[in-house]
Amino acid sequence: MYKVFVNESPLILTNERQDNSNGNLFFLDRDSILMAIDSLAKGRLKEAYIYHPDEEKMLDIFKHKLPVVVAGGGFVTNPKGKVLFIYRNNKWDLPKGKVDKGESIEKAAIREVEEETGVKGLEIDKFLRTTYHVFKRNSEYQLKVVHWFSMYTSYTGKLVGEKEEGIVKVKWKGPKKIKKALKNSYHNIRILFKGWLISEV
Structure with a gap:
């Protein structure tokens, strides 16, 4: 299923x-x-x-029935155990983006997290899962397939949202703030947090 x-x-x-x-x-x-x-x-x-x-x-x-857009994304944690969030389209989300031609999904995921948040020194820990959602562009439905990776960084510098992508906030969030953010997020994002510090997602 x-x-x-x-x-x-x-x-x-x-x-x-x-x-x-x-x-x-x-x-x-x-x-x-x-x-x-x-x-x-x-x-x-x-x-x-x-x-x-x-x-x-x-x-x-x-x-094969719909145009497919392949993307890579990051579930990024820091030494304090906080998770990196972005705020876009009035929702809390995790950084992700389209894989460029000839680029590996892992490299795309790291590049997109860096571009969307300003975070550096990212290391992939493991592959988490793949999520699927349909969106409409140019009056055509398309399928976005996002491959998510668990990432780690000790970066403590400034967080800078990518304005061209409509990102208005970038925040590190601990368990309490994560729980609140997920109430204003997406099903596919909540799925990534199941079993991670929070029993009620």
Whole structure:
């Protein structure tokens, strides 16, 4: 099972048929996918399911039905155990950005964190997970696939948000402030914090 978020509403790719679908079960063809996305984007549905019997193949098939943007992002911590957040579009988020042609996802993730926050001396600890969400650009729905990495830095210098990317704040946050920030964030960001210091995310 995979969750792809459309305006914070889940589009669930599943190999299990839903008994109580109530009109929110779709098949894995382009027209059905666009219909499901449109219904979620316009609030006609709160969640939707896309069924395909082969769990191993369904994500690859789904990716071939929409233009895909691959991005890398950082879950960055410092020696005090605080996490690096950015504030953009009236939401708390984590730094991430598009992978350039010929660039590795790891290098893109580090570059984007540096560009968006001003933080230096980043080291990747491990790969965390991949998240998926649909956005609209030039009247076309696109799938953003973000590969997240756990990163560490001992940087104590000035935090500078990338204005061109609409980032108005960059902050280090401890557990209490993280909990508050996640109430005004995204599902895909909250997913990254599950099991990390906070029991109620």
